[in-house]
Amino acid sequence: MKILVPFKSVPDPNDTTVAGVAGSAPKSVINPFDEIAIEEALRIRERGEAAEIVGTTIGGPATDEQIRVALAMGIDRAIRIDDSRALDPYAVARILRALIEKEAPDLVIMGKQAVDDDSNQVGQMLAALLGWPQATFVSKIEFLDSKTRVRCTRETDDGLEVVVIKLPGIITTDLRLNEPRYVSLPGLIKARRKIIEILTCDQLSISVKPFTIVLSTENPPRRAAGARVNSVDELVAKLRNEAKVL
Numbered sequence: 368m369k370i371l372v373p374f375k376s377v378p379d380p381n382d383t384t385v386a387g388v389a390g391s392a393p394k395s396v397i398n399p400f401d402e403i404a405i406e407e408a409l410r411i412r413e414r415g416e417a418a419e420i421v422g423t424t425i426g427g428p429a430t431d432e433q434i435r436v437a438l439a440m441g442i443d444r445a446i447r448i449d450d451s452r453a454l455d456p457y458a459v460a461r462i463l464r465a466l467i468e469k470e471a472p473d474l475v476i477m478g479k480q481a482v483d484d485d486s487n488q489v490g491q492m493l494a495a496l497l498g499w500p501q502a503t504f505v506s507k508i509e510f511l512d513s514k515t516r517v518r519c520t521r522e523t524d525d526g527l528e529v530v531v532i533k534l535p536g537i538i539t540t541d542l543r544l545n546e547p548r549y550v551s552l553p554g555l556i557k558a559r560r561k562i563i564e565i566l567t568c569d570q571l572s573i574s575v576k577p578f579t580i581v582l583s584t585e586n587p588p589r590r591a592a593g594a595r596v597n598s599v600d601e602l603v604a605k606l607r608n609e610a611k612v613l
Contacts, residue, residue, distance in 0.1 A: 368417045368514055368534075370408045371472035373463055374401035374437060376430040377483040397433045400478025403540045406547040407508060408476050409441045416510055419443050421470060425462055427451035431563060438561050439554035440547070446470075446564045448571070458575040460492035465571040467497060472535065474517070479504050479539040490539035500532035506543040 378393035397405070411417045422442040424430050427449065434445045448462055467475065480487035494501035502519035506527070509518040514534065521528040522541045568574060596602045607613040 368411075368474060369419045369421065369470070369472045370411065370417050371467060371470055371475045372401070372404050372408050372420060372422045372437075372442065373475070373477045373489075374398060374405060374422060374424050374433070375478075375481045375483075376424060376426055376433040377481055380482050395429070395433060397436055398478050398481045398483075400480060400482070400540055400542070402478075402547045403542065403544050404476040404478050404538075405437055405440055405442060406545050407540060409548070410545065411508070411510075412441075416514060417474075421446060421472065423448065423463075423466060425450050425454065425459060434563050435555060435558040435561075436550055438558035438563075439550045444564065445561070446566060449565050449567050452577065453581060454575070455577045455579040456486045456488035457492055458577050459489050460496055461575050462568060462571065462573060463489070463493050464496045465568075465573040466566070467493075469571065473514075474534055475499075475537045477537070477539055479541055490537050494537040497535075497537070499536050501537040501539070502530050502532050503539045504541045505538050506541045508538065508544070 375398040376395045377398045379396045380399070382393045405420075405422065408417065408420045412420055420442045421444045422434070422437045423446040424434060425448040430447060434447060438445055446466065448466065450462070454462070463475075475493070477490055479490065490503060491501060493499075502517070502521060504522045505519045506522050507520035510516070511518055511531065516531055516533050517536065517538070518529060518531050519538060521530060522543065594605070596605065603613065
């Protein structure tokens with residue numbers, strides 16, 4: 368079985384550096400949900416249920432650092448789609464569909480969403496474009512019938528839901544699926560000697576144009592300082608006369 372794992376380079380959610388400040392920029396990392404997808408693919412291979420894991424990301428040369436981390440974790444091959452534009456989910460899904468048609472994986476595992484935009488759309492759009500079954504927000508994966516089907520336990524607002532899909536299919540991962548392994552320094556050093564295959568949209572015979580564009584981002588206005596009151600009567604008076612909520 369061949370597994371394709373798309374992943375995204377995102378600002379480190381644990382980095383307190385403020386974007387836009389002169390001389391500083393947040394550190395980039397593999398999207399945490401995608402890191403879980405990579406880990407699950409590795410565990411599937413370690414159980415003898417997969418023969419090859421191909422990792423892929425869309426971006427410019429700056430994303431090679433995150434690709435090296437994925438290689439250090441243990442993926443077999445890495446492909447970077449050379450496109451530095453700010454792509455919306457539909458554009459990403461179309462590019463991934465073209466790559467999947469070229470690579471012909473049996474299973475695609477990816478994070479349920481990216482922590483920078485929280486769109487939670489690419490996996491669903493990709494499944495629709497391919498006409499493949501999908502299981503989203505998955506916290507457990509079990510293969511059935513000689514790996515022709517997969518039983519997925521999903522996280523929902525009402526609890527756990529179990530669905531079975533046929534392969535090839537798309538799975539998006541939830542936080543409780545696993546805990547990604549630690550990447551060692553020797554592993555990163557070895558990964559620097561591995562080849563990253565670079566493809567373009569032209570080579571994939573796909574032309575995409577984002578339908579949505581981010582015009583600007585800004586911080587919310589600062590909240591006014593709170594005030595202490597000495598009695599319930601004073602609180603009621605402020606709510607009635609100042610806040611106008613009573």
